[in-house]
Amino acid sequence: xxxxxxxxxxxxxxxxxxxxxxxxxxxxxxxxxxxxxxxxxxxxxxxxxxxxxxxxxxxxxxxxxxxxxxxxxxxxxxxxxxxxxxxxxxxxxxxxxxxxxxxxxxxxxxxxxxxxxxxxxxxxxxxxxxxxxxxxxxxxxxxxxxxxxxxxxxxxxxxxxxxxxxxxxxxxxxxxxxxxxxxxxxxxxxxxxxxxxxxxxxxxxxxxxxxxxxxxxxxxxxxxxxxxxxxxxxxxxxxxxxxxxxxxxxxxxxxxxxxxxxxxxxxxxxxxxxxxxxxxxxxxxxxxxxxxxxxxxxxxxxxx
Amino acid sequence: xxxxxxxxxxxxxxxxxxxxxxxxxxxxxxxxxxxxxxxxxxxxxxxxxxxxxxxxxxxxxxxxxxxxxxxxxxxxxxxxxxxxxxxxxxxxxxxxxxxxxxxxxxxxxxxxxxxxxxxxxxxxxxxxxxxxxxxxxxxxxxxxxxxxxxxxxxxxxxxxxxxxxxxxxxxxxxxxxxxxxxxxxxxxxxxxxxxxxxxxxxxxxxxxxxxxxxxxxxxxxxxxxxxxxxxxxxxxxxxxxxxxxxxxxxxxxxxxxxxxxxxxxxxxxxxxxxxxxxxxxxxxxxxxxxxxxxxxxxxxxxxxxxxxxxxxxx
Numbered sequence: 001x002x003x004x005x006x007x008x009x010x011x012x013x014x015x016x017x018x019x020x021x022x023x024x025x026x027x028x029x030x031x032x033x034x035x036x037x038x039x040x041x042x043x044x045x046x047x048x049x050x051x052x053x054x055x056x057x058x059x060x061x062x063x064x065x066x067x068x069x070x071x072x073x074x075x076x077x078x079x080x081x082x083x084x085x086x087x088x089x090x091x092x093x094x095x096x097x098x099x100x101x102x103x104x105x106x107x108x109x110x111x112x113x114x115x116x117x118x119x120x121x122x123x124x125x126x127x128x129x130x131x132x133x134x135x136x137x138x139x140x141x142x143x144x145x146x147x148x149x150x151x152x153x154x155x156x157x158x159x160x161x162x163x164x165x166x167x168x169x170x171x172x173x174x175x176x177x178x179x180x181x182x183x184x185x186x187x188x189x190x191x192x193x194x195x196x197x198x199x200x201x202x203x204x205x206x207x208x209x210x211x212x213x214x215x216x217x218x219x220x221x222x223x224x225x226x227x228x229x230x231x232x233x234x235x236x237x238x239x240x241x242x243x244x245x246x247x248x249x250x251x252x253x254x255x256x257x258x259x260x261x262x263x264x265x266x267x268x269x270x271x272x273x274x275x276x277x278x279x280x281x282x283x284x285x286x287x288x289x290x291x292x293x294x295x296x297x298x299x300x301x302x303x304x
Numbered sequence: 305x306x307x308x309x310x311x312x313x314x315x316x317x318x319x320x321x322x323x324x325x326x327x328x329x330x331x332x333x334x335x336x337x338x339x340x341x342x343x344x345x346x347x348x349x350x351x352x353x354x355x356x357x358x359x360x361x362x363x364x365x366x367x368x369x370x371x372x373x374x375x376x377x378x379x380x381x382x383x384x385x386x387x388x389x390x391x392x393x394x395x396x397x398x399x400x401x402x403x404x405x406x407x408x409x410x411x412x413x414x415x416x417x418x419x420x421x422x423x424x425x426x427x428x429x430x431x432x433x434x435x436x437x438x439x440x441x442x443x444x445x446x447x448x449x450x451x452x453x454x455x456x457x458x459x460x461x462x463x464x465x466x467x468x469x470x471x472x473x474x475x476x477x478x479x480x481x482x483x484x485x486x487x488x489x490x491x492x493x494x495x496x497x498x499x500x501x502x503x504x505x506x507x508x509x510x511x512x513x514x515x516x517x518x519x520x521x522x523x524x525x526x527x528x529x530x531x532x533x534x535x536x537x538x539x540x541x542x543x544x545x546x547x548x549x550x551x552x553x554x555x556x557x558x559x560x561x562x563x564x565x566x567x568x569x570x571x572x573x574x575x576x577x578x579x580x581x582x583x584x585x586x587x588x589x590x591x592x593x594x595x596x597x598x599x600x601x602x603x604x605x606x607x608x609x610x611x612x613x614x615x616x617x618x
Binding site for chain 2: 015018019022023025026027029030031032033034036037039040043044046047098101102104105106109110114118120121123124125127128129130131132134135136138139140166169170173197198199200202220223224226227228229230233234254257258261262267275276279282283286287290294
């Protein structure tokens with residue numbers, strides 16, 4: 001004689017079981033983010049590990065040449081890092097002032113109508129694919145710069161740097177503006193009541209109050225500029241040079257990866273592994289900035 | 305007498321200070337406005353220039369209906385258009401259900417413990433990983449370990465992983481906007497958790513989820529670096545096998561394994577050739593990409609603004 005259970009109990013049991021099953025499936029989907037991170041880190045570490053069996057870490061960090069595909073192979077990452085840092089620095093030198101002033105204007109000075117028109121356009125511009133900006137850098141901005149700077153080579157870091165700057169301005173402006181909008185109106189009113197002008201309120205009250213969000217926007221912009229690929233791959237020349245001169249042609253970490261992937265490197269060769277080692281350096285650089293952004297946001301966060 | 309003069313002097317000082325500060329205000333407003341206008345104008349000029357460069361090609365139907373060619377005049381976008389469309393199918397299928405499910409878990413099911421903390425940190429982190437790193441992941445994992453080769457499947461899955469954080473973040477935001485009262489009402493009439501979530505919460509959040517999906521897909525269409533990294537920069541003058549066949553079972557999945565090219569790769573390949581005639585093709589391809597992505601983003605942003613304006617829960 002089997003155990004008798006009522007219909008209602010059986011139904012409830014079935015229902016609970018299905019609910020649990022669904023919850024588990026949803027958890028699996030959420031874990032996909034963790035799996036992806038683990039996969040990225042392990043692939044990069046695994047291929048870099050075999051790379052570093054051939055190349056000593058000291059050479060990697062101190063050699064001033066990066067020529068893994070030549071017969072006389074050198075594996076110094078510094079030329080790629082210098083290219084990456086230079087293009088990102090040009091971009092930010094351009095984008096941070098313009099983006100911040102634009103954000104302050106939009107948040108504190110612009111009329112409602114101007115803001116409601118410009119904000120969606122900025123969001124729209126964030127979605128423009130980077131390959132298109134590569135076209136601008138190579139065929140529009142560099143030729144224009146050559147008119148002002150005679151002797152500027154077709155491939156240089158200045159053009160791509162400026163274009164990346166133009167690319168991240170909407171991003172900096174839009175995210176910083178969000179941070180400034182979030183500052184409560186009562187703080188502005190308090191400042192105005194003390195006789196401060198709009199400009200004084202914007203610079204001395206709103207900006208400091210929103211500084212964590214603004215810095216986070218800068219850091220994410222740095223991270224984007226460092227990881228930017230197509231613009232530099234197209235317009236900076238793909239030649240690793242240990243130089244910080246914007247007039248020179250150079251390769252960035254990302255441009256090198258693209259360059260190797262365009263060729264036909266056999267799986268498992270040292271050239272193939274070198275792009276993972278380069279990728280690991282890039283990943284560490286962006287991770288550093290992302291963590292920095294995370295902690296600045298935490299440290300400077302002021303709750304109202 | 306003396307005090308009166310000094311008061312007047314002070315008053316003058318105050319007046320000139322006010323004047324100076326007003327001028328500062330005015331100047332900053334002018335500078336800010338001109339910066340905004342300058343940036344928007346620059347981008348507008350660049351876009352117009354791109355479209356004008358590609359204009360001769362954009363006006364001919366042949367450009368959209370012919371394969372890439374060694375001769376710039378004959379080269380067209382056909383294989384790239386078909387490739388982009390097929391890759392997007394895989395991206396959609398892989399990223400959207402997974403992303404929405406992940407977001408539902410994080411918003412509705414996750415308890416506050418270390419596991420949900422870890423998942424959240426990973427999602428925010430993945431959103432900031434440079435796209436080319438996804439290319440390296442795909443090269444190591446999909447192309448070699450899983451042996452999918454440089455195929456439509458590999459490209460679609462790569463871009464799917466890339467836009468997963470976008471979908472998750474947008475869906476979470478949409479779900480968070482649904483008031484608790486809706487859930488409580490559904491529970492009150494005896495719904496289970498899943499019934500509450502699937503029949504009420506997700507249904508009301510559909511608009512918001514959709515905007516995230518569209519923005520993510522627009523990003524995937526324009527993404528170049530990860531697709532190049534998996535080795536897709538090759539000369540493709542054929543179409544993948546058709547997904548639909550005339551005989552039973554009417555569906556054919558051989559296209560998953562086919563070689564392919566997509567719009568941004570085709571543009572890059574034309575752009576990296578010397579010679580102005582190929583650059584015209586690149587400009588035309590760029591114009592197509594810009595129009596498609598701006599259109600998708602525009603629709604999504606418009607939808608988001610409408611949702612924000614329309615829904616008033618109380």
